[in-house]
Every structure is written in C-alpha cells, then in structure tokens.
Amino acid sequence: xxxxxxxxxxxxxxxxxxxxxxxxxxxxxxxxxxxxxxxxxxxxxxxxxxxxxxxxxxxxxxxxxxxxxxxxxxxxxxxxxxxxxxxxxxxxxxxxxxxxxxxxxxxxxxxxxxxxxxxxxxxxxxxxxxxxxxxxxxxxxxxxxxxxxxxxxxxxxxxxxxxxxxxxxxxxxxxxxxxxxxxxxxxxxxxxxxxxxxxxxxxxxxxxxxxxxxxxxxxxxxxxxxxxxxxxxxxxxxxxxxxxxxxxxxxxxxxxxxxxxxxxxxxxxxxxxxxxxxxxxxxxxxxxxxxxxxxxxxxxxxxxxxxxxxxxxxxxxxxxxxxxxxxxxxxxxxxxxxxxxxxxxxxxxxxxxxxxxxxxxxxxxxxxxxxxxxxxxxxxxxxxxxxxxxxxxxxxxxxxxxxxxxxxxxxxxxxxxxxxxxxxxxxxxxxxxxxxxxxxxxxxxxxxxxxxxxxxxxxxxxxxxxxxxxxxxxxxxxxxxxxxxxx
Amino acid sequence: xxxxxxxxxxxxxxxxxxxxxxxxxxxxxxxxxxxxxxxxxxxxxxxxxxxxxxxxxxxxxxxxxxxxxxxxxxxxxxxxxxxxxxxxxxxxxx
Numbered sequence: 054x055x056x057x058x059x060x061x062x063x064x065x066x067x068x069x070x071x072x073x074x075x076x077x078x079x080x081x082x083x084x085x086x087x088x089x090x091x092x093x094x095x096x097x098x099x100x101x102x103x104x105x106x107x108x109x110x111x112x113x114x115x116x117x118x119x120x121x122x123x124x125x126x127x128x129x130x131x132x133x134x135x136x137x138x139x140x141x142x143x144x145x146x147x148x149x150x151x152x153x154x155x156x157x158x159x160x161x162x163x164x165x166x167x168x169x170x171x172x173x174x175x176x177x178x179x180x181x182x183x184x185x186x187x188x189x190x191x192x193x194x195x196x197x198x199x200x201x202x203x204x205x206x207x208x209x210x211x212x213x214x215x216x217x218x219x220x221x222x223x224x225x226x227x228x229x230x231x232x233x234x235x236x237x238x239x240x241x242x243x244x245x246x247x248x249x250x251x252x253x254x255x256x257x258x259x260x261x262x263x264x265x266x267x268x269x270x271x272x273x274x275x276x277x278x279x280x281x282x283x284x285x286x287x288x289x290x291x292x293x294x295x296x297x298x299x300x301x302x303x304x305x306x307x308x309x310x311x312x313x314x315x316x317x318x319x320x321x322x323x324x325x326x327x328x329x330x331x332x333x334x335x336x337x338x339x340x341x342x343x344x345x346x347x348x349x350x351x352x353x354x355x356x357x358x359x360x361x362x363x364x365x366x367x368x369x370x371x372x373x374x375x376x377x378x379x380x381x382x383x384x385x386x387x388x389x390x391x392x393x394x395x396x397x398x399x400x401x402x403x404x405x406x407x408x409x410x411x412x413x414x415x416x417x418x419x420x421x422x423x424x425x426x427x428x429x430x431x432x433x434x435x436x437x438x439x440x441x442x443x444x445x446x447x448x449x450x451x452x453x454x455x456x457x458x459x460x461x462x463x464x465x466x467x468x469x470x471x472x473x474x475x476x477x478x479x480x481x482x483x484x485x486x487x488x489x490x491x492x493x494x495x496x497x498x499x500x501x502x503x504x505x506x507x508x509x510x511x512x513x514x515x516x517x518x519x520x521x522x523x524x525x526x527x528x529x530x531x532x533x534x535x536x537x538x539x540x
Numbered sequence: 541x542x543x544x545x546x547x548x549x550x551x552x553x554x555x556x557x558x559x560x561x562x563x564x565x566x567x568x569x570x571x572x573x574x575x576x577x578x579x580x581x582x583x584x585x586x587x588x589x590x591x592x593x594x595x596x597x598x599x600x601x602x603x604x605x606x607x608x609x610x611x612x613x614x615x616x617x618x619x620x621x622x623x624x625x626x627x628x629x630x631x632x633x634x
Contacts, residue, residue: 154615248596261594290601291594360578371555378556380628382619389622389631393556401558409557413548414571416555430581432591437584439592472573488595513596 056081057217058536061126061274064220068115068125075115075125078220079108079169082127086171086218089539094193095203095213097132098140099172107169114167122277124167129219131210132173133180134265135254136160139170143256144188145178147377147384147403157254158289159223159265159282166281171219174209178405179374180230180258182206183477186468187407194464195237196537197504201461204234210268211238216539221269221278227258228362229456229481231266232493236456236506239495239532241275241523242268246514247488248293251286259369260291262362262485271533272494272524276300279516295514303517304524308343311522314350314449322355322479326459332497332505333455336526340453343525348449352441355483357434362482363475364418364431370408371415377403410471439487442510451518452510454480456493460503484510492519495532504532542572 111125185208207224211234235242267278379385379399386398
C-alpha cells in the first residue's frame with residue numbers, strides 16, 4: 054500500500070510504531086498531489102513548505118513521546134476556513150489575495166493536535182453551488198470520471214480525499230455541501246448538528262445553516278476528526294455548550310434495538326435515478342439484516358424545503374456578503390472617484406455570477422414590501438419542516454435516504470439552469486433547515502461506475518447514532534475500499 | 541412571481557452591484573424562474589406558525605465586557621487594498 058492511501062487511523066498506527074515518519078507521509082501526499090492535480094484540480098493552494106515544516110515539528114513531538122491521533126497526519130482544508138498566514142480565497146476573485154491574520158477555531162484545534170495542513174481545497178465561490186462549476190478559481194473534476202462534476206460546494210475536499218491527495222479533509226455544509234460531494238466521490242462526509250462545531254473563522258455564507266464537517270476515507274476517520282473539531286467556543290455565540298462524547302466509542306458492532314425511519318416522501322421525488330434508489334434500497338436491506346427495525350415515516354413538508362431554503366440561504370448571504378466593500382481587505386476596483394461607484398465596481402468585478410444572483414435574490418426577498426411574503430413565509434415553513442423531523446424522531450432513531458437524486462452529472466450540464474441545480478439538493482437541505490446532523494456513506498456504484506451515497510440523519514446532537522449505523526454498514530460492505538483509477 | 545428588468549436594476553443598486561444590460565436580462569429570466577418556484581410556499585397554511593431563524597434553541601450569549609487579545613493595527617491593515625498612516629484609504633465622502 055502506498056503511504057498516501059492510508060487512512061488517519063492506519064497512518065496513526067504506523068507513526069506511533071515509528072514505522073514511518075510524518076515527513077515521509079507528508080512528502081508522499083504532496084508528491085501524489087503534484088502527480089494528479091492536473092487531472093483533478095482539487096487545490097487552490099498547495100502549501101508544500103509549510104506542510105513539510107509542520108511535519109518536521111510533528112516528528113519531533115512524536116520522538117518526544119507525545120502523539121495524538123492527528124499528530125503528523127496530512128489534512129486538507131476547504132478554502133473558506135481561515136488559516137493564519139496561508140491564503141484563504143473562498144474561490145472568489147474578491148478574496149484572491151486575502152491572507153488571514155488568525156486561524157479558524159477548527160484549524161487551531163487540528164494544529165494543536167499536531168495535524169499537518171497540506172493545502173486549501175477548491176469549492177464553489179463562497180460555497181454557493183453544488184458542482185464546483187461556480188468556483189472563481191478553477192474547476193475540480195470528479196476522480197471517478199474526469200468529465201463529471203465532483204459535487205459541491207466542498208468538491209475539492211471530497212475529490213482530494215477520493216484521489217488520495219490528503220489523508221482527510223474538512224468541508225462546510227450549508228445545504229448539503231459536505232454530504233453531496235462525499236456521495237459523488239465515494240467518501241464519508243458528515244454535517245454535524247448546528248452548533249456542535251465552532252464557526253469562528255469560517256467565512257459566512259448563511260449563518261443559521263452553515264456547519265463545518267469532516268470528509269474522510271472511512272467512518273472511523275470521521276469519528277476521529279469529529280472528536281478533534283467539536284465543542285463549545287466562546288468566539289462563536291451560536292456554538293452550543295453541550296458535552297462532546299468520544300465519537301470513536303460509538304463504533305461498535307450490531308444494530309439490535311435501532312429503529313430506522315424511511316420517509317415515503319423522499320422516494321416519491323421525481324427524477325430519482327433507478328441506480329440510486331436501487332443502491333439505497335439494498336443498503337436499507339443490509340441495515341435491517343444487521344438487526345435494525347425499519348418503519349415508514351412521513352416528512353410532509355419535504356416538497357417545500359427547496360423553496361424555503363432558496364429564500365432563507367440567499368437572504369442570509371446577501372447580508373453576510375455586504376462586508377465585501379473593497380475597504381478593509383480583498384479586491385478593490387481602481388476607480389476611486391466616488392464611494393458608491395467604488396463599492397459597485399468592486400463587488401461586480403469581484404463576485405462571480407452565481408454569487409451575484411444569490412445576493413440579488415436575497416436582497417429582493419428582504420426588501421421592503423417583500424420581506425413578509427418571502428423571508429417571513431419561508432421562516433414559518435422552516436418551523437413546519439423542523440416539526441416534521443421532531444415528530445418522525447418520536448418513532449425512529451435515524452432516517453435513511455439517498456443523498457442526491459442522481460449520480461454526478463457531466464460538467465456544464467446544468468450551468469445555465471440554476472433552478473435545476475437547486476432541486477438536486479432536495480434530500481440534504483432539510484437537515485440544515487432543521488439543524489440536525491447527517492452523514493453520507495458510500496453505498497454503491499451506478500451502471501456507469503459512478504459513486505452513490507446513503508444519507509443517515511439523526512436527532513440533534515446524536516451524531517453517535519449516525520456513526521454507529523454508518524460503521525456497521527461499512528463493516529458489511531466494501532464500497533469504501535474501492536479507489537478511482539487515475540493515470 | 542416574475543421580476544422585471546427594472547426591478548433587477550433597482551435591487552442590484554440596493555445590493556451595491558453594477559449589472560450590465562445583457563446580464564440584467566439573463567438575471568431577470570433566471571431569478572423570475574426561481575421566484576416563481578418559490579411561490580409554492582404560498583400553498584402552505586402557516587397561519588399562527590412561529591417563524592424560525594435558528595434551529596437550535598439558544599438564549600443570548602452574554603459575557604463580561606473586558607479587553608482581550610486583539611489584532612495589532614498593522615495586522616488589521618495588512619490586507620487593506622489601500623492604506624496610509626495607519627488608516628484605511630477610502631474615496632472622498634463629503
């Protein structure tokens with residue numbers, strides 16, 4: 054096995070036994086990046102020197118007998134989490150040269166545990182998109198089929214894990230942006246409960262929906278990264294002061310006593326690909342075989358989730374992105390004759406078309422005369438969606454569904470049709486509206502060999518149940534062991 | 541709901557964006573399609589339903605108002621597109 058193919062857990066074992074050094078491992082990962090980056094395009098910035106220096110430090114720590122599960126492990130970070138001294142662009146021209154003066158809390162936590170940051174991954178600009186086609190920097194390709202999208206918005210993070218261009222990574226999920234690319238690239242991706250992980254230093258898209266989560270090669274690694282990044286942070290007033298369990302403790306065999314809910318509305322969605330529904334049905338069967346009981350449940354407001362989301366998310370985005378004014382940081386248009394013109398030119402040149410589209414939709418929905426009809430109404434429907442989940446979880450411990458209606462689509466297919474692109478988020482964005490956790494685990498391949506994911510959603514702060522089910526499913530299958538062929 | 545080109549221009553101005561003629565037309569079409577889709581929210585009876593702005597119940601996070609570590613001036617200015625004498629430079633306002 055090549056070093057870059059290791060998981061966090063297997064690399065940790067070798068580092069602990071001193072069979073490999075972090076410098077060897079990090080070098081192997083960097084070499085791998087440079088070998089396949091021209092095909093995959095997963096990174097906006099590769100931090101060779103910084104990573105090697107961090108690896109050297111990690112080796113020193115290990116030689117002194119101090120090793121955490123992440124010491125010396127090369128990880129990638131989505132390019133909207135601030136990394137002190139390392140450019141953070143959000144894949145936007147407006148932040149092309151932005152070098153943060155501080156670390157995001159999650160980055161600080163990883164660094165405190167001795168993790169090595171190999172680089173910053175590509176994404177849709179400001180996390181607005183489901184395909185990475187809306188990156189202002191480059192287009193990431195799906196390692197399983199380079200003519201197709203990797204998913205988004207954390208497409209670079211998912212592709213980098215799938216193509217072994219890092220050992221694990223972090224993404225962020227506002228409407229499915231961790232789970233959907235994880236599903237398209239055959240990796241594990243988790244969106245934790247809202248408030249579980251600090252958003253300090255995560256560049257804001259929609260503040261009531263955004264949550265950082267891990268993308269990893271297997272469920273064990275997901276639990277390890279969840280242990281590292283979770284917890285209350287006084288610098289994020291929406292982070293929740295709840296105790297954080299040891300997530301690796303939930304990776305135990307057997308699903309007896311677990312009740313799984315199957316939402317009938319999710320399987321009635323138009324355009325659900327037969328390969329996807331087939332794989333998910335097989336997965337449900339397997340989970341039942343392991344002792345779980347399945348019950349039918351109803352989430353009656355499912356068909357309104359996309360509409361509610363595409364009012365709430367752009368509304369919050371239009372407000373959050375008002376800060377890019379060309380004054381304190383980021384790009385500024387050269388014309389300085391008039392303040393208003395400077396703002397408008399800066400923002401029109403700095404933001405790409407999808408970001409401008411969402412700013413306009415959000416501003417419209419919040420503007421005088423339309424606020425009640427759009428934002429007010431959508432916020433009420435959000436309450437009903439939350440109540441649907443609350444009722445459903447009275448009768449089950451977790452909900453199983455597809456992650457996306459179809460496998461990864463070809464690059465360019467939906468680029469001029471934003472609504473069709475939005476509709477593909479149908480299975481993921483309800484979890485963001487309700488604040489509940491969700492995970493995507495590999496559960497099959499289409500007839501064309503494209504990855505398919507299974508989504509498991511659970512109650513607030515019950516990530517353990519999702520990890521337990523995902524772990525048992527993974528133990529019984531080998532989808533997560535398959536690798537895309539590159540070169 | 542359809543959105544007119546004039547409305548797009550108006551909202552773009554509120555958003556501090558400059559949108560050229562061709563983009564305005566394209567945006568009006570695309571945004572109109574999205575808003576028409578969003579109109580399906582009106583099928584839902586929300587009479588008496590409390591709106592949700594945050595999914596997790598939290599009360600205000602109060603803390604003592606005391607000075608903590610903060611960015612030094614030169615660090616805060618490091619990313620400024622234009623600066624002078626320890627300040628941000630902006631176009632003349634008055």
